[in-house]
Amino acid sequence: MENIKAYVQEHKDRFINELIELLKIPSVSADTAYSHDVFETADAVKASLEKAGCDFVEICDTPGYPIVYGEKIIDKSLPTILVYGHYDVQPPDPMELWTSPPFEPVIKKTEIHPEGAIFARGACDDKGQMYMHVKALEYMVQSNTLPCNVKFMIEGEEEIGSKSLSWFVERNQEKLKNDVILISDTGMISNQQPSITTGLRGLSYVEVEVTGPNRDLHSGLYGGAVANPINILAKMIASLHDENNHITIPGFYDNVAELSLEERAEMAKAPFNLENYKKALDLNDVYGESGYVTNERNSIRPTLDVNGIWGGYTGEGAKTVIASKAFAKISMRLVPNQDWEQITELFTKHFRSLAPAGVTVKVKPHHGGQGYVTPTDSIGYKAANMAYTETFGVPAIPVRSGGSIPIVALFEKELKSKTILMGFGLDSDAIHSPNEHFGVFNYLKGIETIPLFYKYFVELSK
Amino acid sequence: MENIKAYVQEHKDRFINELIELLKIPSVSADTAYSHDVFETADAVKASLEKAGCDFVEICDTPGYPIVYGEKIIDKSLPTILVYGHYDVQPPDPMELWTSPPFEPVIKKTEIHPEGAIFARGACDDKGQMYMHVKALEYMVQSNTLPCNVKFMIEGEEEIGSKSLSWFVERNQEKLKNDVILISDTGMISNQQPSITTGLRGLSYVEVEVTGPNRDLHSGLYGGAVANPINILAKMIASLHDENNHITIPGFYDNVAELSLEERAEMAKAPFNLENYKKALDLNDVYGESGYVTNERNSIRPTLDVNGIWGGYTGEGAKTVIASKAFAKISMRLVPNQDWEQITELFTKHFRSLAPAGVTVKVKPHHGGQGYVTPTDSIGYKAANMAYTETFGVPAIPVRSGGSIPIVALFEKELKSKTILMGFGLDSDAIHSPNEHFGVFNYLKGIETIPLFYKYFVELSK
Numbered sequence: 001m002e003n004i005k006a007y008v009q010e011h012k013d014r015f016i017n018e019l020i021e022l023l024k025i026p027s028v029s030a031d032t033a034y035s036h037d038v039f040e041t042a043d044a045v046k047a048s049l050e051k052a053g054c055d056f057v058e059i060c061d062t063p064g065y066p067i068v069y070g071e072k073i074i075d076k077s078l079p080t081i082l083v084y085g086h087y088d089v090q091p092p093d094p095m096e097l098w099t100s101p102p103f104e105p106v107i108k109k110t111e112i113h114p115e116g117a118i119f120a121r122g123a124c125d126d127k128g129q130m131y132m133h134v135k136a137l138e139y140m141v142q143s144n145t146l147p148c149n150v151k152f153m154i155e156g157e158e159e160i161g162s163k164s165l166s167w168f169v170e171r172n173q174e175k176l177k178n179d180v181i182l183i184s185d186t187g188m189i190s191n192q193q194p195s196i197t198t199g200l201r202g203l204s205y206v207e208v209e210v211t212g213p214n215r216d217l218h219s220g221l222y223g224g225a226v227a228n229p230i231n232i233l234a235k236m237i238a239s240l241h242d243e244n245n246h247i248t249i250p251g252f253y254d255n256v257a258e259l260s261l262e263e264r265a266e267m268a269k270a271p272f273n274l275e276n277y278k279k280a281l282d283l284n285d286v287y288g289e290s291g292y293v294t295n296e297r298n299s300i301r302p303t304l305d306v307n308g309i310w311g312g313y314t315g316e317g318a319k320t321v322i323a324s325k326a327f328a329k330i331s332m333r334l335v336p337n338q339d340w341e342q343i344t345e346l347f348t349k350h351f352r353s354l355a356p357a358g359v360t361v362k363v364k365p366h367h368g369g370q371g372y373v374t375p376t377d378s379i380g381y382k383a384a385n386m387a388y389t390e391t392f393g394v395p396a397i398p399v400r401s402g403g404s405i406p407i408v409a410l411f412e413k414e415l416k417s418k419t420i421l422m423g424f425g426l427d428s429d430a431i432h433s434p435n436e437h438f439g440v441f442n443y444l445k446g447i448e449t450i451p452l453f454y455k456y457f458v459e460l461s462k
Numbered sequence: 463m464e465n466i467k468a469y470v471q472e473h474k475d476r477f478i479n480e481l482i483e484l485l486k487i488p489s490v491s492a493d494t495a496y497s498h499d500v501f502e503t504a505d506a507v508k509a510s511l512e513k514a515g516c517d518f519v520e521i522c523d524t525p526g527y528p529i530v531y532g533e534k535i536i537d538k539s540l541p542t543i544l545v546y547g548h549y550d551v552q553p554p555d556p557m558e559l560w561t562s563p564p565f566e567p568v569i570k571k572t573e574i575h576p577e578g579a580i581f582a583r584g585a586c587d588d589k590g591q592m593y594m595h596v597k598a599l600e601y602m603v604q605s606n607t608l609p610c611n612v613k614f615m616i617e618g619e620e621e622i623g624s625k626s627l628s629w630f631v632e633r634n635q636e637k638l639k640n641d642v643i644l645i646s647d648t649g650m651i652s653n654q655q656p657s658i659t660t661g662l663r664g665l666s667y668v669e670v671e672v673t674g675p676n677r678d679l680h681s682g683l684y685g686g687a688v689a690n691p692i693n694i695l696a697k698m699i700a701s702l703h704d705e706n707n708h709i710t711i712p713g714f715y716d717n718v719a720e721l722s723l724e725e726r727a728e729m730a731k732a733p734f735n736l737e738n739y740k741k742a743l744d745l746n747d748v749y750g751e752s753g754y755v756t757n758e759r760n761s762i763r764p765t766l767d768v769n770g771i772w773g774g775y776t777g778e779g780a781k782t783v784i785a786s787k788a789f790a791k792i793s794m795r796l797v798p799n800q801d802w803e804q805i806t807e808l809f810t811k812h813f814r815s816l817a818p819a820g821v822t823v824k825v826k827p828h829h830g831g832q833g834y835v836t837p838t839d840s841i842g843y844k845a846a847n848m849a850y851t852e853t854f855g856v857p858a859i860p861v862r863s864g865g866s867i868p869i870v871a872l873f874e875k876e877l878k879s880k881t882i883l884m885g886f887g888l889d890s891d892a893i894h895s896p897n898e899h900f901g902v903f904n905y906l907k908g909i910e911t912i913p914l915f916y917k918y919f920v921e922l923s924k
Binding site for chain 2: 029030031032090091093094097159160161187201203205207212213214215216217218219220221222223224225226227228230231233234235237238239241281282283284285286287288289294295297298301302303304305306307308309310311312313314315316317318319320321322323326327328329331333356357358359360366367401402403404427430431432433434435
């Protein structure tokens with residue numbers, strides 16, 4: 001398929017500029033202040049699908065942000081690929097740590113990206129990776145090489161739990177009917193070593209509120225005599241892990257799928273250098289659950305992290321106050337067989353039980369999703385591996401990711417089809433962090449690789 | 463002294479309105495955004511002292527906010543009373559909890575203050591209580607009853623550690639020479655039961671910073687594999703108290719002055735109703751150090767409270783991030799014989815030792831001060847008690863306060879004179895909290911009582 005290489009070379013500047021325009025719209029779904037921008041981004045995605053060659057594109061209203069649906073049906077007897085992606089992005093803060101404004105994309109060279117990388121919130125997660133599929137379709141339509149039917153479903157609530165997507169999928173099973181689901185919202189090992197994500201962690205995200213006295217108090221007059229909600233919250237959070245960094249919630253590990261020693265040995269073959277890992281994060285040491293190595297701790301093991309905490313006086317200088325309330329946002333990453341709703345209940349019950357008589361506790365579930373594992377002997381996996389092998393010159397390695405794409409489990413349940421996670425980002429792309437970026441090499445390589453997946457998937461389906 | 467009662471009745475509306483004008487200036491010393499207002503307040507205090515009848519008033523520059531000094535010397539052979547107060551106030555936040563704007567004073571009736579109370583930041587702490595002394599001087603000058611010399615020293619950094627005051631006192635010992643120091647910056651038991659504060663707690667205030675990875679990380683890709691600074695900070699804070707709520711810092715209790723059973727029995731005589739205490743704060747139960755009752759926990763025992771904590775994503779919705787840094791403001795209330803600088807060192811050393819290899823820790827001392835106890839057999843104490851007895855009809859009860867006025871220990875050291883803490887506020891006045899207020903009854907009663915202290919102090923000094 002030399003033509004695709006040539007086509008990408010010829011149009012790469014336009015491909016990059018079109019993505020940059022999309023990245024300029026701050027579609028932060030977590031903050032209603034950006035609500036207008038999220039809707040505007042949906043319109044931009046719709047226009048891009050029409051331009052790329054879809055026969056039919058619509059903006060589907062939902063209880064939340066709209067879902068952009070597009071399709072090109074060339075022959076009902078041929079296989080159908082459903083492409084999923086999301087046009088919403090994570091909040092950009094802390095703003096002060098960005099070296100360039102998060103919604104003013106710029107291309108900068110880095111050690112890992114000598115050809116340059118596009119720096120902007122959403123560059124990799126997921127506008128950049130989603131847009132690769134739009135440009136791949138453009139090529140196949142222009143070159144008349146589209147070998148099957150294609151459907152696009154691009155949502156705007158992935159970063160806040162995809163509530164409306166579940167609602168939409170449950171109501172549109174016929175419309176979304178497909179033979180395989182293709183998603184680029186994960187990473188690969190390196191630009192020299194492609195990989196395919198075969199497993200994802202589930203998620204349970206909650207917010208907790210600890211209330212002590214009915215008003216802020218003078219810490220001199222009341223200090224030592226009443227429960228301080230911040231001290232209590234710290235105590236409660238601390239008790240959620242034991243000295244081996246096992247999570248102490250009763251029943252938490254009951255359904256955890258344990259890997260065999262063989263499987264763990266297979267995982268250990270993936271290239272990984274602990275010293276480089278620590279160096280990249282400026283860490284003296286890693287930290288985690290006893291009995292597991294770093295690549296297991298962040299993929300096949302469930303975890304509990306506080307994502308945010310606040311309470312009392314956080315301004316300049318000193319205020320001698322005992323706060324009335326303290327808050328934390330806590331998320332648990334889950335592994336296959338752990339049910340996120342059950343885990344949320346276990347957490348809630350246990351966390352409430354930790355509160356002493358001097359405080360009251362509220363636990364508010366935010367959202368969640370199940371973990372997922374995909375078999376490596378499926379047609380979809382083989383087609384993806386063949387595509388990577390052709391463009392990168394080496395076969396892809398199957399890896400379990402620590403991240404969560406809760407809707408993958410939803411798709412299997414509602415649409416009865418497998419998902420293939422063809423990611424082209426890198427762990428170092430700082431998704432969810434300041435200075436998120438996406439390599440120009442990765443972006444263009446993705447556009448090259450995707451049509452090959454279509455080709456091989458159709459061939460293997462015959 | 464019937465005249466003072468009549469004078470207060472005749473001028474009370476003006477007294478209240480003058481105080482309200484002073485309360486309108488937001489002199490928040492902790493936040494540089496209010497810097498201009500702090501200076502403006504100093505000017506207002508200077509003008510009020512001149513108007514009240516001081517012969518000489520000046521604004522004394524310091525490395526920080528200025529100190530207003532005023533004096534009226536009628537006869538060098540007579541005793542001299544040094545009045546101390548502060549014109550700065552605590553930050554008003556959380557603003558949303560104020561029922562009326564903190565710097566737009568209004569008078570509202572409450573259950574405890576049927577004659578009404580002035581609601582504003584600083585109404586009680588300390589503009590209102592400081593201004594009682596200005597109005598008491600006005601009366602004594604107008605009625606020609608000032609029995610001795612008086613000096614005023616009103617500072618603008620009490621809420622941030624009185625750094626410049628120490629600097630000033632050390633350099634002006636001759637100018638500040640006095641026979642007794644009079645301060646109204648504490649409370650009394652109730653409007654029916656006056657009390658005199660005979661003890662104060664010391665203070666050590668620090669800010670801590672825990673740093674993990676060099677940037678915010680995606681909690682899915684890194685969760686479980688690196689130390690999460692917020693989880694670690696929670697663990698470190700939790701470990702500062704044991705299961706009996708004793709503070710675990712090695713050496714922390716070494717110099718704590720233990721009270722005799724007799725002294726504790728004496729303390730227990732002060733009227734206190736635990737049910738009302740819990741009801742006033744909407745608490746199911748109190749919480750504190752084993753082996754001590756509430757009135758001991760908040761006065762004769764040292765404590766450690768987190769005054770503020772922040773880190774990670776604290777905005778609307780959910781963000782699955784592992785923060786690079788987490789922060790907390792922590793203060794320790796100390797008792798007599800504990801040296802605040804030594805305690806700060808013990809805390810710093812211990813807190814650093816709690817950090818696992820995966821994080822780095824910074825401890826930044828903010829400010830502090832020593833505890834203090836004043837004898838009840840001094841002329842000053844007796845004069846104060848006689849004054850209260852005359853205006854309230856019952857003798858005052860000596861109480862140990864949990865609050866800190868670090869400069870009281872400084873005065874004893876530098877000026878070699880005792881301090882009398884004649885407070886007229888109530889614990890329920892919500893100082894350092896939203897809706898701070900000061901009873902009109904308390905304000906006027908204070909103006910009535912102060913001239914009696916002058917009278918009896920001079921008589922007993924003969």
